[in-house]
Amino acid sequence: MIASTYELHTLRVVSGKLVNYCYVIVDRASRQAAVVDPAADYEAIAGKLGELRAELKLILLTHSHDDHVQLVHRLAERYAPEVRMSRKEIDYYAYSCTGLQPFDDGQRLTLGETTITCLVTPGHTYGSSCFLLAGDLLTGDTIFIEGCGLCTDRGSDAGALYDSVQRIKSLVRTDVRVHPGHAFGEPPGQPMRFLHKYNFYFQFDRKDQFVAYRMRHRDNLSLQYI
Template sequence: MIYDHYTLRMSYHLFINYTYLIVEPNSGHAIVVDPAWELDKITQQLEKAHANLRAILLTHSHYDHVNLVPTLSDWMQPDVFMSQKEIDASGFRCKRLHAVNDKDRLLLGELPFHCLLTPGHTAGSMCFQLEKSLFTGDTLFTEGCGACPVPGGSPEAMYLSMQRLKAEIKDDVRIFPGHSFGMSPGQTMGHLCKNNIYLQLNREHFIRFRMRKNQQGLFDFQ
């Protein structure tokens, strides 16, 4: 399978997000993961690759991951995919919205995406795997994991999601999160298993550490 992968670092006030653009050169189809800000960056890369936006994959419904969905939907009319559980829990709606479930396989053009439901940051957070790349949104970061805010978040569910990823994702798969806190996206799962403390704690210590007091706020992800 051949595809080009673009990592777009998006900034908006205090929010810095990574949006990912995946292009299949043979067909010119493109998929964007979690379009946040800076529409011009996405359109520039689409034009550079002579690609048409076929689909949007949403890891969860938070504003800093879905902000550009209405604009892109009106302009380019892509299909939009989000987990059924997240749609139900959040009430998120947009044009051409399709629900996906755990272990679903999405064939977008010639690109096969596998859906992994990983609740914890939100009730219906989902990761999308394309061959040796895993797009994790705010579930798993290189340096930590997502916050578990109330309502919707659950440290117990996050622990189970971490254990699932640790068990099911091979060491050579590269992790592409929604945020980064020092290291560039694309580190291997093997690297994270050795260096990310949230993949090393037992359930009790995980919950206690994730929910510890005196964190700066919702976006203190580590």
């Protein structure tokens, strides 16, 4: 997928029964690359970087859960990139790794000629974040095409997640494509207008109703995300 100054490549990676999506952003002019939430399959990620003849300069982390950071240390050892995570997430969970640098809400990072805006969107974790490019939004576990992240772990907050969803709805253009960390039916890359219409959590305009629905009990883990 190509948009303006960059290419965005989607990798579906599997660890046991858990399926994740991680992403490779490549600046078209410089061939500098960023990997978002590297997990599960080192060979797939390293192989994609080699196939694209891209130089890994950044690792971008939406949050600190293991299924989104599993391969940070291994990639950092091989490529020595900068590793970026929100200051709130780093401080709250005491996350650390080689090359780690914090970012704050609204901070802009550069990858060659490509600009990446960091949006701190708490709720799923204390400092969860999304990354906004010219035509794409990488959302980790904040929002999915079909739903939003769980709010059951330390530092999570369904009320904060409601605020984050409302912010995303108001801030991100409806033609921007959404790329989450997991999928539960619809493939990544749906435009934001699709979520406005079909993502149930986008329909709430009252925080108490959103929180009650998000925190309802589900026995089936795969359904808890929606």
